Amino acid sequence: MTNTKDLEGSQMLEINFGPQHPSTHGVFRMKVFLEGEKICALDPVMGYLHRNHELIAENLPYAATMAYTDRLDYFNSMANNFGYALAVEKLAGFEVPERAAYIRVIMAELARIVNHLMLIGFLLNDLGAFFTPVLYAFREREKIMDLFEEVSGSRMMCNYFRFGGVKRDLTAENLTFIKRIVSKLPAFLEEFEALLTKNEILCMRCQNVGVLPADLAVNAGITGPVLRASGVNYDIRKVDEYGLYDRFHFKIPLGQKGDVYDRYYVRILEIRESLKILEQALSQIPQGEVLNKKTLPFLKMPRNFKPATGEAYGRIESPKGELGYYLVSDGTPQPWRYHVRAPSLINLTVLEEMCLGQKVADAIIILGSIDIVLGETDR
């Protein structure tokens, strides 16, 4: 890391990208020192969207925090709910009925598809492809959002998971709707890829730009598609086999170089794998309860829920990486400590290493390819 303090007052051009900037994906700020267009030092500045998420949760009953987790990564609240529900279930030892577990997997994979579609769209926007890919991605995303609205009541802030299950059962119409989405999406991906994957300008801009070597990625604790694009086979769905992921057959796509292009393409491949999981889940989903009967009183009267003293760490493979929730209970209705391991934040730590020596335009797409959401980074 270069100390940017030393560079102040030098002949280099100091530019702040953000907190208000069209391509920082929120209120993220990059302090950049430029020599011509080459980046000599980069200092990420975070915290503009800090909302005291963890402290708020430490003063709330466990059930109330579920709604707050939606606001972490506002693109896929379903995945956030999943991680938190897992942590609390580990803490209190709740069982999840089988149908609910299937619904969880379905929702988490749909959220992954939404997230990756949006990411690819916005990455292309950063590349300068004036909103066309974003709007194409939006078209598909809207269908999934409609489904989320139908089952949970809200498009983005779903608040759908509960300890020991999910809030509401999926109807037969919902399931046919999901089946239709799953059957239509491959055609859309073909269209998307026909426009993008072999586009010469896209290849020129993305290949060998922002290379993240595998050893650096592992040392920095990078997770998710960014890590897998560097060629490290690590996916918590396979490692932990949480939920029901041990029952489904799917592969983990790996990149080789770890550049922006790999990060882009690994995500497209992940959407395809998610579709495979969804197909299997939809064909296997059994009938039955969606909420563990034992947890119902705790949901009605959240203050009565006092897990025994202890700690639990629930983690999932969120679309951005390892999303972990760490809970310490002291036997009171509120957690004594609540911590979120946000993948966006930890993946950002290698931004400078990836950007040094590249052009300004590259820094923007490297940031875009890391896939950050400021709600999660700053919490």
Add this chain to the structure above:
Amino acid sequence: MSMPPFLRDIEFAVDLSLVNAKGWCLDLLGHFLPDWTVVLASIVISGVAILALGPLVMMYLTLLERKVIGRIQNRYGPNRVGKWGLLQPIADGIKMFTKEDIVPAQADKIVHFLAPVVIVVPALMVFLVVPFGERMTAVNLNIGLLYFIAVSSITTIPIFMGSWASRNKYSLLGGMRTAAQMISYEIPMTLSVVPVIMMSQSLSTNTIVMTQVGDLDLHWFIFTPWGLVGFLIYFLCAVAECNRPPFDLPEAESELVAGFHTEYSGMKFALFYMAEYMNAFTLCGIATTLFLGGWQGPFFPSWLWFFGKTFALICVMIWFRGTLPRFRVDQLMGFAWKFLLPLTLINIPVAALWFFVPERLAWLYSIAIFAVSFWGLVKLNCAFVPEKRIYPLAD
């Protein structure tokens, strides 16, 4: 192919209707005004027509662009103001006029004010030599093309003025990119029109159109190998000259916020846009004149042909904008210097060869030369080849 004489008369009358209208006006004035004022009136009429045409074209180009981009992105585009959104440009204009005009505290106030004013001037000046139709060139300069190239290249200066005077780092970066980009693309653009000048043996835009005359057997320059290559180079450079995607680096929205016009608001901002769209129009108009036979074309009035061809080219520009990502700055410069420039230099001797060698042999020659040189240039430029990558699927 010949037409019945009466049809030809009608076509001729419609074709020259605008020219004749001006003639009648002048005749009418000639009855009760001294002769010298009639000359003045003639100048004023042409001047007003051009001054009105520029902004009008700009207004409806914005609408066209938004509509076409909307369709590309599968949405409607503006359709609320007037039928099919036809009044949208007027609403935009009113909005721009009523916006607050913000000047940064540290800005160089005079230059900051001058830049958007100055940028419109060359954009309007080049309208003078564009042949809009038969006998519809405002000034038939015998160095029309040279004038066009000279005046249109002034555009770089006001952009740099604006970016420097804003005292904004994004603007400064945008200005640096502009200077680099516009100057480097000027060279292949100028050289790509040289074969046209050689063939028509004139710099006058009117004469260039007249050498492409042909009724239905197409004598447009684009139907020759050197004309096609020249046209493609000219058009790519034109896209770069008016800072449109994929060469829109000076205003790269996702990197530099708005590039050189970051610190402009209200009507000053609109003037930058006006100049940009008028430049796009004139550059496409000159491309039409040089390579697509200008106003030549059967059945329809000549000015309709001119506008039709020009707007077709503009639609291609809009299509670029809707589909292509942006180049990076080094790739952009490399493309101009390492690829376009050598190709134009090859294009000039090929055109000379074409002049002296009988036609069928010339086709053979030029296709062979272009194939070899194109292949060679691609090979020489292969610093970047899109890699074929394999993505292993792990368990």
